[in-house]
Amino acid sequence: MGSMPSAGKDDLSQVYRDFALVYDEMMRELDYPAWVEHVLYLYQHHTAFPEKAPVRSLLDLACGTGSFMALMQEKGWKVTGVDQSSSMLAIADEKLRPLKGDYRLFAQDLRELAIDEQFPLITCLCDSLNYLLLAGDLQQVLSLIYEHLLPGGIGIVDFNSAYKYREILGDNTFCAVFENSAYIWSNYLEPAARLCRMEIDFFHRDTGELFRHFQETHWQRWYEPAEIQELAEKAGFQQVSCFGGFTHRPCQPEDERLFFVFSK
Template identity: 35%
Template sequence: MSGYEQFAYLYDELMSDAPYDQWVKFVKDVLGKFSSHEGTSHLLDLACGTGELSIRFAQEGFKVTGIDLSEDMLAVAQAKAVDAGVHIPFYQQDMAALDGLDQFDVIGIFCDSLNYLKTEKDVISTFSHVFQFLKEGGIFLFDVHSLYKINDIFIGQTFAQNEEDVSYIWNSFPGEYPNSVEHDLSFFVLDEKTQKYDRFDELHFQRTFSIEHYSKWLTEAGFTVMEIGADFKHEPPQIKSERIFFVAKK
């Protein structure tokens, strides 16, 4: 799985327009529809990144634990949680090899983070570990890029942003696996002391699978698939849907 290094400290600025409120609403809607749990829900935010969603869930009354593979992301998340006045324990672990955790009412992998797993084996292992640490009747949610988004929107495209403090050039090209993409990122960050721009480069990998594959692996892990939607809607995905949402129950 690709790690975030310097990118971790720019992530929030670059993702300032991400629809975080829609993720929170989606989770609350799903729990209202499918969860039989009463009281404060214990939520595990897997691949929590800089903690943006973890903090929002905590502010909504969830008891939250955050896990990420990136030490840099977790450092940012911890500082933000302190600033926000919420208590969230953060741990560095690989989502495909979770260990030593409590049982949770809800486990989520948001913001297409599951797409950073390279192989079927890693995805299957993640589902198995999530099942292990989810309470009976608990809800597992995740969203992934669709095949359409990987192959028709990302691959072969260049994205760019030119701001005063931070600029980037983002080239996407086919990865080594089917339905995978490699994002070649070059960032230019203003050093306020020298008033010169520092450049750094990172390579990020993402891979997705068909809806049928994800559904099969969830079922094999022991889950019941409750809903498959797209683009924050509780409606079946269409050919050009970009983000696929899965809701499964233990």
């Protein structure tokens, strides 16, 4: 069994350094329009601005290569993205620039989030918060989300559930081949610590039939819904709701993904 990694400032910044090269191809089957519609549904039903926000402005944390933000921008939202990976942000900039909308991108550690604006909607999606291995770090990020929300605004985040780690990911190995990349993804659970170590071998087309091989280690932790709610309340949120997957019902033990809505 490996030891729990330190959650130092540089750890998260290295996670997606090379991953950015293959991220979009790996995520091409992700139904981003469905994510947008789900987020907008939750926003419309939980915000204090049901008809129209004072400013249709989104802060997307761990924004990655910006696919979600691009769709939100097309719907008329001003978007601000934060990510630790400059490689991811460079790709996001390439996607957002042709849309000619209003956007800003910041390279920041979520635990040190500092944007000179408050927002009606803040998102952190695709299990990004599972990368926070310490409850104290999660509470810190939730506190910063609270600080950056307008009164009446909401934060929408999602987590991989304990069920997904134990029953779906497990100690299993997955692989996939795409046009310009491939991966072999091996998971190693540490149930007592609620950790999942992911050892990933990537193969990215360099030139012609030549592929470059690189390896990365990712760590994620799962949190129980009650624990997340407690941390959110400590962060200042008075109302916390949890939904199972892309449904509008309360989360259940066998849901693989948990969506939380935090209301300020």
